[in-house]
Amino acid sequence: MTEEFVRQNQKGYDSGHDWWHIVRVRKLASFINDMEVLADPFEVDITALLHDTADSKFAGRDNDEGYQLIKNFMDSCGMSDLRDKIIDVIKNVSFSSKNKKENPDDPLLWVIQDADRLDAIGAIGIARAFNYGGFRNNKIYDPDVINTENGEMGSSKQGTASTVSHFYEKLLLLKSMMNTQTAKRLAEERHEFLELYLRQFYKEWEFGAGRDKH
Ligand code: ADP
Ligand code: NI
DSSP states (O other): OHHHHHHHHGGGSOGGGSHHHHHHHHHHHHHHHHHHOOSOHHHHHHHHHHTTTTOHHHHSSOHHHHHHHHHHHHHHTTOHHHHHHHHHHHHHHOTTOTTOOSSOOOHHHHHHHHHHHHTTSHHHHHHHHHHHHHHTTOOSOOTTSOBOTTSOBSSOOTTTOOHHHHHHHTGGGSGGGOOSHHHHHHHHHHHHHHHHHHHHHHHHHTTTTTOOOO
């Protein structure tokens, strides 16, 4: 029932946020929680399923309407007692969330946040980033922008940033933001792959740079 509700809601989203993102986050969250035994497995499952339902970037409505939709849905299938707890977690999962707490102390949030962040890095994270960049019609790379390790940028304006800049603003920072040991461990390989990818990207971009002109 929750699956059907989420599938219907996720339809207009880009393919980096589609039903398969939900499936991956659900599996990652369940794995992390099995390893660490932090939260109730049913709550982990329901929260993973619903975590992107209210995302204003795609839903064509503001976040509050999305939260209301989730509330109504949970009430309609007898989950009213879990409702506020789960909405609170969903509000705090997002990297960019404005109403996010500084130091989350909810184990359910740790698990869902880690799972969502793991899906933003590694090979799938790269695919999602370029897909999102395409969806927004962003450049893949802008050589005039200086990207720095700590996520600051030389001269990029919001909305004009390239997808490679997004690596420095967000993706490369996620490894050190993981809450659980299990996610930290899973993040290692995915993070290394981001670095490997960037090295190859720049190598190809610089092709011919050192070549003698005849
Ligand atoms: P969150 O839900 O944690 O705020 P987002 O919804 O912003 O995260 O991001 C979800 C996915 O879209 C991630 O894979 C992220 O890397 C990608 N994404 C978000 N913003 C950009 C961007 N400006 N350029 C490329 N990818 C992006
Ligand atoms: Ni998500």
